[in-house]
Structure formats: structure tokens, C-alpha cells
Amino acid sequence: MVNNHYAVIGGGINGLSVARQLLLDFPDSRVTVFEKEQKVAQHQSSHNSGVVHAGLYYEPGGLKARLCRRGAELVKQYCLEKDIAYDECGKVVVALNTVEEIRLESIYQRSIANKVADVRMLNAEEISAVEPNCIGTKALYSPRTAIVSYGDIAQKIAEEILEKGADIILGRAVTHLTENNKKISVHFSDNDHHDSTFDYVVSCAGLQSDRLAAHSGDIKTPKIVPFFGQYYVIDEAYKEHVKGLIYPVPDPSYPFLGVHFTKRIDGQMTIGPNAFISLGRENYSGTDYNVVDIYDFLTYRGFWRFSSKNVPAAARELRTVLSQTNFVAQAAKYVPSLANVSVTPATRGIRAQAMETDGSLVDDFVIRKQGNITHIRNAPSPGATSSLAIAEYIVKEIMTHE
Ligand SMILES: Cc1cc2nc3c(=O)[nH]c(=O)nc-3n(C[C@H](O)[C@H](O)[C@H](O)COP(=O)(O)OP(=O)(O)OC[C@H]3O[C@@H](n4cnc5c(N)ncnc54)[C@H](O)[C@@H]3O)c2cc1C
Known part of the structure; x- marks a missing residue:
């Protein structure tokens, strides 16, 4: 070699x-x-959230679990060595009801199995000590989760x-x-x-x-099936309402993490990304499309199987695509003081998500x-x-x- x-x-x-x-x-x-x-x-x-994930969610023993934890250490070390901005702002994954609490508990167990440092569960009062404007019945707190510019x-x-x-x-x-x-x-x-x-x-x-x-x-x-994720930047005057990263408990039937509050390394506060089929693998404007890319997913059996199994989740995501108000409302469930905040569309990202012929996302x-x-x-x-x-x-x- x-x-x-x-x-x-x-x-x-x-x-x-x-x-x-x-x-x-x-x-x-x-x-x-x-x-x-x-x-x-x-x-x-x-074109991503810029989060250095600590490894909470991933199947223990899988490549994601192993490489995310090791990768997070290496990214931190690289940023320190090369003098690149790195902010360990922490993250809460917030449950709003008992159904979500049960799902959150299993994420907590996974994070323990994955040996993620310093994670702990918070009750409603403890959530406000970390994120004063955030409501929830329980939360999983990961103080080591960080943000960077990849x-x-x-x-x-x-x-x-x-x-x-x-x-x-x-x-x-x-x-x-x-x-x-x-x-x-x-x-x-x-x-x-x-x-x-x-x-x-x-x-x-x-x-x-x-x-x-x-x-x-x-x-x-x-095959790669492209799913875009739109972000919005919230009004500068309100950005202090959120200290770090606030995530929903992921919907197990939909493989994306859900619209979340993401502090950016440049100081902006964004909400997003949603997840919806993209009319091009590299079209970031949202108004453009690519005929070859569309043909590719429309003629892929896996795409139709995925679509038929995910109608409710797709409908929820579509509401956030069609209406900015709906988008903000999704996020404001966690931070009610931001229910009427004004937002400006920021960049979108497009995920290279592999899909099997049976419609399952890899x-x-x-x-x-x-x-x-x-x-x-x-x-x-x-x-x-x-x-x-x-x-x-x-x-x-x-x-x-x-
Ligand atoms: C919306 C969104 C949010 C995300 N948030 C996070 C996050 O917070 N934290 C995290 O860890 N990950 C996140 N990710 C995932 C992360 O961004 C990707 O896993 C990572 O950037 C993949 O890097 P890559 O080099 O494999 O792909 P890319 O960055 O896509 O690079 C592929 C490169 O290959 C080039 N290329 C393609 N085809 C050819 C060709 N035929 N010939 C020559 N060059 C070619 C492209 O031009 C491109 O530069 C997110 C992704 C998205 C889309």
C-alpha cells in the first residue's frame, strides 16, 4: 500500500x-x-445542520454507532488543532407526551449502550434549567453535542x-x-x-x-433517492430564546430526526430541516427541477413502496413545505414564545439517502x-x-x- x-x-x-x-x-x-x-x-x-452528533440514536454495534462516536472525538480534536470554531452547546431531545416519553426512554438506553458521555434524563423543571423557554414532559440531555461548520x-x-x-x-x-x-x-x-x-x-x-x-x-x-431539508433563520431579536439544540423525539416510522432548533456556529438560530422528496439531486433553489433525477425515482419500485408506507408522515412534511406558518408551528410546540416569530428562508440541504427496492430506507x-x-x-x-x-x-x- x-x-x-x-x-x-x-x-x-x-x-x-x-x-x-x-x-x-x-x-x-x-x-x-x-x-x-x-x-x-x-x-x-x-448544506447541513452543522451538528457534531454524540451518537444517541444509533443501533448499538452498527457502523453509525461506532463511527459517529469515534468521529465526534476526531472532529473535536481536529477543530482544536486547526483552530476551527467548535461550540459544545449541548442538545435536548424533548418528549411532549407519554407516548414520546416511552420512545425517548429507548433512545436513552441506546445512548447508554453506545457509551455516549454525560447523557441524562431531565424532568420538566430540569428542562427549563437547560433551555428556559422550552416546554416538555421529559427530555434527554446530551451536554457534549456540539456545532461546527463542516x-x-x-x-x-x-x-x-x-x-x-x-x-x-x-x-x-x-x-x-x-x-x-x-x-x-x-x-x-x-x-x-x-x-x-x-x-x-x-x-x-x-x-x-x-x-x-x-x-x-x-x-x-x-439507489439514492434525494430528500431535501429546508431551513429558516429566525428573527435575530429572538435567537436568545434558544440556547443550543432542541430536537423532537423522532417518529420511528420516518427515518429523519424532525424539525429542530439548531444554533449555527456563526451565531444564527435556525429551524429545520423538514424532509420531502427533491425534484433534483442538486437543485437547492426549490424552483428548479432535473428531469433525469425525477425520472430515476419515479421509475424506481422502491420509491413507490416507500411512498405507500409513509403517507401520514409525508402529509405532515408536505404541510411544512407548503406553509411557512406550519413550519414554525412545528418548532413552536417546543418553544411557545416563538409561535409568531418571523423567519427568513435559508439554504436547503439535499440528503443522499439510499433506498432499497422494498421501499426501506437504508x-x-x-x-x-x-x-x-x-x-x-x-x-x-x-x-x-x-x-x-x-x-x-x-x-x-x-x-x-x-
Ligand atoms: C439537510 C442535511 C442535514 C444534515 N445534518 C447533519 C448534521 O448535523 N451532522 C452530521 O454529521 N451530518 C449531517 N448531514 C449529513 C452530512 O452532511 C453528510 O453525511 C456528509 O456531508 C456526506 O459527505 P460526502 O463527502 O459523502 O458527500 P458530499 O458532501 O455530497 O460530497 C460528494 C462530492 O462528490 C462530488 N461528486 C459527485 N459525483 C461526482 C462525480 N461523478 N465525479 C466527481 N465528483 C463527484 C460532489 O460534487 C461532491 O462534492 C446532513 C445532511 C443533510 C442533507
């Missing part, structure tokens, strides 16, 4: 972290990152790997990879291919990961090796928290495994 030439496809936080890990472990190797945009980290890595972290990693001798080639969209006698060629959309061949390739293509994998001979499913991270090519096939939240640990896992365990 020492003097090899590695290619990484995708300059998001995962691709950049993999490139960094390769250079740390094999300083004499050559590493080339191919990114289709003109800058790194233009997609999920800079876009800034990705930029810093890009600078670091350039200093360590990597090449980052921008504006090059890879269409497929071919492997011949353990050497891999990288092909581009203009029928061109890169002059060198590579010994190993790691594909970290986020919203395009299923296409790149399938075009390179890997299995066709699960919960855990999926990383597959095919010859000397490794594909990240599913890395939704907490994928940014976990990125430095995902990189360690790929380089130290997956790539060395024959």
Missing part, C-alpha cells in the same frame, strides 16, 4: 478525509482527488492534503471506473480518461454515489469493496460527524481486506 497511486472521487468531507487518511498512513503514496465542481464541499458537506472543516482538510502533496483536480466529473489486472482507469463525461492508472480508488460521490457505482460494475441497488452506513475500488453507498447524517472515522475505517479496515 506504501507507494501506490490512489484516486478519490468526490471532494466532499468524506472524500477529503479519505485522501488525508491515505497520506497520513502512507506518506510516500500519491493521492489524486477528482471533484466535478469548481470548489470542494459544495453539496451535502456545506464546510470550513472540509476546506481545512483540502488545504492540509494539498500541503501533504495531494492533487485536487476540480471540474472533472467521473462517469465510471474500469479495472484491469488490478489497475484502475478513471473515465470522464467527455470520453476522456485520466493519463495515469490507479492502484486503488475510493468513490465518495454523495448524491451521485449509486450511479457511479452502478456504471462501474457494482450492484445497482440501493439506515446504517454502507461501504462496499469491489476489487480495488471502494464505494461509499450510504452516508447520511451523522456522515459529517463520522467523516474522519469513516476515512480511518476505509483505509485501515476495508481497503486492506482482501
Whole structure:
């Protein structure tokens, strides 16, 4: 592995972290990152909630549970070392009734099983000591949950790997990879291919990961089905009503965490993200659409099976898409003093969520090796928290495994 030439496809936080890990472990190797945009980290890595998740929710023993906890430690360490802003503002997951209390208790048990530091349950009075304007019957408090800018972290990693001798080639969209006698060629959309061949390739293509994998001979499913998440920034004068992060108890039938209050590292307070099907994998405006992307999910059996099973949750999310008032009302259930707050639409993010043909959403991270090519096939939240640990896992365990 020492003097090899590695290619990484995708300059998001995962691709950049993999490139960094390769250079740390094999300083004499050559590493080339191919990114289709003109800058790194233009997609999920800079369109997210910016939360360093502590690992509360994830199935013990799964990759998410393991890599989120390790990743959170590594992100904190990286921010300290590189002087990147890191705010351990804490998080409460708030139950509003007895049904939610039961679900919250099982999240608490998971967080204990996952050895998340310092978590504890709060009663209604204790909630107000942490979040004075928040109401709830019980809450799970995670004081170590933090906020960062993953876009800034990705930029810093890009600078670091350039200093360590990597090449980052921008504006090059890879269409497929071919492997011949353990050497891999990288092909581009203009029928061109890169002059060198590579010994190993790691594909970290986020919203395009299923296409790149399938075009390179890997299995066709699960497919990425894009779900957007809209954020709103609340009126500056009201932002002190929330101190840190306030989350609802997730609905077990819907795999997203629900609209929450998120303090941003730049000091803004946002609410969001909701979760609804996106009319394009990379259309952030909300008014644009992409015919190929729409065709892809409309002709996918999994999408129709998912839709038929999730009508109530989809209807709830649609209400937040159609009406800003509804959106704010969802959040104000937790902080009633913000019921009439004015909000401004902020960016939306689009989740690269893998979906199986039976309509189930793939919960855990999926990383597959095919010859000397490794594909990240599913890395939704907490994928940014976990990125430095995902990189360690790929380089130290997956790539060395024959
Ligand atoms: C709304 C939302 C909220 C989230 N909140 C959180 C959070 O609070 N905490 C957390 O830990 N995680 C969160 N996540 C998840 C997190 O953002 C992602 O897990 C993480 O950013 C994934 O990084 P990535 O590098 O795999 O993908 P991306 O950042 O999407 O990067 C993929 C890169 O590959 C490039 N690419 C794609 N195809 C090609 C090609 N063919 N050729 C060349 N380049 C290509 C793209 O241009 C892109 O730069 C959230 C995600 C969303 C959408």
C-alpha cells in the first residue's frame, strides 16, 4: 500500500478525509482527488445542520454507532488543532407526551449502550434549567453535542492534503471506473480518461454515489433517492430564546430526526430541516427541477413502496413545505414564545439517502469493496460527524481486506 497511486472521487468531507487518511498512513503514496465542481464541499458537506452528533440514536454495534462516536472525538480534536470554531452547546431531545416519553426512554438506553458521555434524563423543571423557554414532559440531555461548520472543516482538510502533496483536480466529473489486472482507469463525461492508472480508488460521490457505482460494475441497488431539508433563520431579536439544540423525539416510522432548533456556529438560530422528496439531486433553489433525477425515482419500485408506507408522515412534511406558518408551528410546540416569530428562508440541504427496492430506507452506513475500488453507498447524517472515522475505517479496515 506504501507507494501506490490512489484516486478519490468526490471532494466532499468524506472524500477529503479519505485522501488525508491515505497520506497520513502512507506518506510516500500519491493521492489524486477528482471533484466535478469548481470548489470542494459544495453539496451535502456545506448544506447541513452543522451538528457534531454524540451518537444517541444509533443501533448499538452498527457502523453509525461506532463511527459517529469515534468521529465526534476526531472532529473535536481536529477543530482544536486547526483552530476551527467548535461550540459544545449541548442538545435536548424533548418528549411532549407519554407516548414520546416511552420512545425517548429507548433512545436513552441506546445512548447508554453506545457509551455516549454525560447523557441524562431531565424532568420538566430540569428542562427549563437547560433551555428556559422550552416546554416538555421529559427530555434527554446530551451536554457534549456540539456545532461546527463542516464546510470550513472540509476546506481545512483540502488545504492540509494539498500541503501533504495531494492533487485536487476540480471540474472533472467521473462517469465510471474500469479495472484491469488490478489497475484502475478513471473515465470522464467527455470520453476522456485520466493519463495515469490507479492502484486503488475510493468513490465518495454523495448524491451521485449509486450511479457511479452502478456504471462501474457494482450492484445497482440501493439507489439514492434525494430528500431535501429546508431551513429558516429566525428573527435575530429572538435567537436568545434558544440556547443550543432542541430536537423532537423522532417518529420511528420516518427515518429523519424532525424539525429542530439548531444554533449555527456563526451565531444564527435556525429551524429545520423538514424532509420531502427533491425534484433534483442538486437543485437547492426549490424552483428548479432535473428531469433525469425525477425520472430515476419515479421509475424506481422502491420509491413507490416507500411512498405507500409513509403517507401520514409525508402529509405532515408536505404541510411544512407548503406553509411557512406550519413550519414554525412545528418548532413552536417546543418553544411557545416563538409561535409568531418571523423567519427568513435559508439554504436547503439535499440528503443522499439510499433506498432499497422494498421501499426501506437504508439506515446504517454502507461501504462496499469491489476489487480495488471502494464505494461509499450510504452516508447520511451523522456522515459529517463520522467523516474522519469513516476515512480511518476505509483505509485501515476495508481497503486492506482482501
Ligand atoms: C439537510 C442535511 C442535514 C444534515 N445534518 C447533519 C448534521 O448535523 N451532522 C452530521 O454529521 N451530518 C449531517 N448531514 C449529513 C452530512 O452532511 C453528510 O453525511 C456528509 O456531508 C456526506 O459527505 P460526502 O463527502 O459523502 O458527500 P458530499 O458532501 O455530497 O460530497 C460528494 C462530492 O462528490 C462530488 N461528486 C459527485 N459525483 C461526482 C462525480 N461523478 N465525479 C466527481 N465528483 C463527484 C460532489 O460534487 C461532491 O462534492 C446532513 C445532511 C443533510 C442533507
